[in-house]
Amino acid sequence: MFKIPAKDLVWAISGPQTMGIINCTIDSFYEASRQENAEKVVLKIAQFINEGAVLVDIGAQSTRPNAKLLSAENEIEQLVPILRSIRKIYPDLLISVDTFYANVAKAALEAGANIINDISCGSFDPEILNVVATNNAGFIGMHLTGTLNHMHEIAPRENLMEDLLAYFEDKKKILAKTGIHQWVIDPGFGFGKTLQENFEIVKQIGKLKSIGLPILLGASRKSSIYKTLGVTAEEALNGTTIVNTVALIGGVNVLRVHDVKEAVELCKLLPHLN
Numbered sequence: 001m002f003k004i005p006a007k008d009l010v011w012a013i014s015g016p017q018t019m020g021i022i023n024c025t026i027d028s029f030y031e032a033s034r035q036e037n038a039e040k041v042v043l044k045i046a047q048f049i050n051e052g053a054v055l056v057d058i059g060a061q062s063t064r065p066n067a068k069l070l071s072a073e074n075e076i077e078q079l080v081p082i083l084r085s086i087r088k089i090y091p092d093l094l095i096s097v098d099t100f101y102a103n104v105a106k107a108a109l110e111a112g113a114n115i116i117n118d119i120s121c122g123s124f125d126p127e128i129l130n131v132v133a134t135n136n137a138g139f140i141g142m143h144l145t146g147t148l149n150h151m152h153e154i155a156p157r158e159n160l161m162e163d164l165l166a167y168f169e170d171k172k173k174i175l176a177k178t179g180i181h182q183w184v185i186d187p188g189f190g191f192g193k194t195l196q197e198n199f200e201i202v203k204q205i206g207k208l209k210s211i212g213l214p215i216l217l218g219a220s221r222k223s224s225i226y227k228t229l230g231v232t233a234e235e236a237l238n239g240t241t242i243v244n245t246v247a248l249i250g251g252v253n254v255l256r257v258h259d260v261k262e263a264v265e266l267c268k269l270l271p272h273l274n
Helices: 038-051 072-089 102-110 127-134 160-177 195-203 205-211 223-229 237-250 260-273
Strands: 002-006 009-013 017-023 055-059 094-098 115-118 138-142 184-186 254-257
Touching (some): 002 138, 017 038, 017 260, 038 055, 038 072, 038 260, 055 072, 072 094, 072 102, 094 102, 102 127, 115 127, 138 160, 160 195, 195 223, 205 237, 237 254, 237 260
Parallel strands (some): 017 254, 055 094, 115 138, 138 184
């Protein structure tokens, strides 16, 4: 079992578990995931909890290709009232906030968040690591090689899995220096990878277990899935489930998804079939 610090709580990861995605933005690539106000977010969280989610991941910044980036101030303005509303109703819920700004992370943790989910793993705003460490918060760090304004650029490389292993070993050392030793790695499906590289991550994800940290996969309804199938994001649930099945067999610990019910059922059934 992994035990990840989560500010006032502990994020315990033993068997596979599900994280529900809530996008507090009108710019998310998947329209059904958009929840612009506290009332809608609370209703969505109630649904996710009933369906079996262990935690929720809330973000106000769209990181889809060609999205317009919000400032830290805009993120804080959108997130803080929602986080406060959630925390009043769900005092023991694990809440992750998807941001790469240190100021947003600080404000989010003060408003009730437990975990910071940073797509840059501390590269865009290194101070975010100190914020996490100071608050004894949880941390999810993703593999990303592009810059803030070019995060979807694909870097030239010969072996993606070797690059992923080297990247996370290096990040382990950097995070350890700030006092962060137990955290969650995310290989970055859909970020700065070719379509084939995204699928290679899923096929070979077991190699990342050598890092010694829990693994999160966020492939839900992404373009590599729906473009391969010739469908839309709205029609990509079945494809997502197939990808998540292979990933769980390979050793993924956490599925970050738009569709909690289906992912929870997968997590329950697969141990009986694997």
